[in-house]
Amino acid sequence: MKIASCVLTYNGADIIDDVLANCAEYYYEEGIDIYYFDASVDDSTKQIIDKYRANGYTNLYHLHMPDASSLDRTTKMMSGELFNKKYDYIWPSKNRSYLSKEGIRDILQVIRMKPDVVVCMPDDNDQTAIIQYTDPVQLYHDTAWIMTSLDTVLYKKDTIFDNYKTQEYYVGFNEFYSYVLNKMPCMKELNAIVVCGRNMTFVNSELGKSHYNVLDVWKNHWINVNQQLPDCYDLYKNDTIKQVAQLPWLIGDIDRVYEFYRENLIREDNIEEVKNNWKMISDVPVEVLDKMVKGRFDLYHDTMYIKDEREIFVLLGRIIEMIKERQIQISQIPMDAIHNVMLSGIEEKIKINSDLRFVKGTINDIYQQMIRDDITMEECCMYLQMYISLGILL
Known part of the structure; x- marks a missing residue:
């Protein structure tokens, strides 16, 4: 099974150089070809690719397309008309990201099963797991959030891009995402695999930032x-x-x-x-x-956006930092709003676990201490940290 990793790039020679310094060797060893669909105004990216090819990395290909739009280059990937070889899978990728050697090997194992679509789903598990889908709607429900990232999906060329038409997808946002979700319901049988695990976490060059x-x-x-x-x-x-x-x-x-x-x-x-x-x-x-x-x-004092504990803890963290920097007065701290959100949160948890009633008493005790007339900034900071600690424990 042959994979063509297809990179859309524009004036990113330094980013590509940094990425290849970290992954060129094992991408070559594992037989993955990388095509750079380059819209740069000069040949700086080509010079980087030529440098690596001269060092034996003949799996790298440069396609200079300075007058081509992102859509033009995307359709060239789908058609495969510019490839030097026949490929089983097309893997659109960002110029700033790459997968670890372990992740590449997991992908190569999965494509032996000849799925139509492979979705890379990063999580905190050391053990890689796979989930198979035959229903495109369920795949959409479970994985759309990660499929939006350009580098997370591999497409089987002869089933997904067998007869592509540009009018079948929305132009202006990750055209691959739109295309495949329009394509899958039309397929007689879908075989999609989601690969989950820590190995599916992409590494991003510190030199590369998205600008949009x-x-x-x-x-x-x-x-x-x-x-x-x-x-x-x-x-x-x-x-x-x-x-x-x-x-x-x-x-x-x-x-x-x-x-x-x-x-x-x-x-x-x-x-x-x-x-x-x-x-x-x-x-x-x-x-x-x-x-x-x-x-x-006022980001630091306004509480109208706070709806849940997560947001109250973000606000608490800001206030604590401002207390330490002496940038806020006690009278400016929205103690009533903080107290009300904390109480609301614990009331919801008490409905599930009545043993947590004692925490409500602790929250009230902290509040009473915080509204004392003689409270110091240091004490206020301590009580706010206690609120955060309670949130972490719960």
């Missing part, structure tokens, strides 16, 4: 790409849209949303457009967005 308008991609394109999928996925579309967008490093975290504001992606002149469909992708209240653009939102 995160808010535009995940608020607009992400919603659109899922909504245009076949009706068979309807039951899970809204859950999938929110599940993925709510990831803390995308849009689900208040720090991330505030970062968008600081980067001028959320502004007074575009706030109505931003608020459109906002609830489909984030639980951060739209009222927070309004306060941000009016300059009235």
Whole structure:
């Protein structure tokens, strides 16, 4: 079974050099060919590839396509018309990422089973496990969040890309994701395998960073790409849209949303457009967005975005740091809001385990100490840390 790893790249010679320094040897040893679909304006990437080829890594191929769009290069991958050989699997990849030698070997074992689709699912288990799917809808439900990452899916060429048509997929967001989810329901029989384990965690070069308008991609394109999928996925579309967008490093975290504001992606002149469909992708209240653009939102003191214990603990961590730096006064700490969220959280847990009633008393005791008139900053910091400790224990 032959794999063609296909890398979309643009002016990333230093990133590619860093990645190949770490993985070129075992990718070569394991027989995986790497094609660079390069839209760079110069030949710097080609020079890197030539350097490695001169050192014996003849599994590397450079395709200079300076006038080709991302979509053009994607369709060339699907068609395979630029390949030097016949391949069984197409593996689209980022120019900044690679899989460990152990992960590559796990993949090579799995493709012996000739699946149509292989999904790499990282988790904390040392032991690699595989899960087989024949239902595309269930695969979508369970793995859409990781399939959005360009490098996590391998496609069997003669079944997935046997007769591809560009109009079958949404353009503007990981076209492979859209294409395969449109393709699978049309297949007579689907054999998909999800490979789970620590070995499926991709390594990313520290030199490589993604540069795109995160808010535009995940608020607009992400919603659109899922909504245009076949009706068979309807039951899970809204859950999938929110599940993925709510990831803390995308849009689900208040720090991330505030970062968008600081980067001028959320502004007074575009706030109505931003608020459109906002609830489909984030639980951060739209009222927070309004306060941000009016300059009235305080990340450290405002509690209107807090809905659960996770967010209260994030706020507690911020306050503790500000106490240590003497950047906040006790009167500015939203103690009532903190106390109410903590009580709400423990009440939910008491419904499941009545033995936790004593914790409610502890939370109340801490609160009474925190609202003393003579409390010191050091004591306040200690009590906030006790709240965090309780949260960890629970």
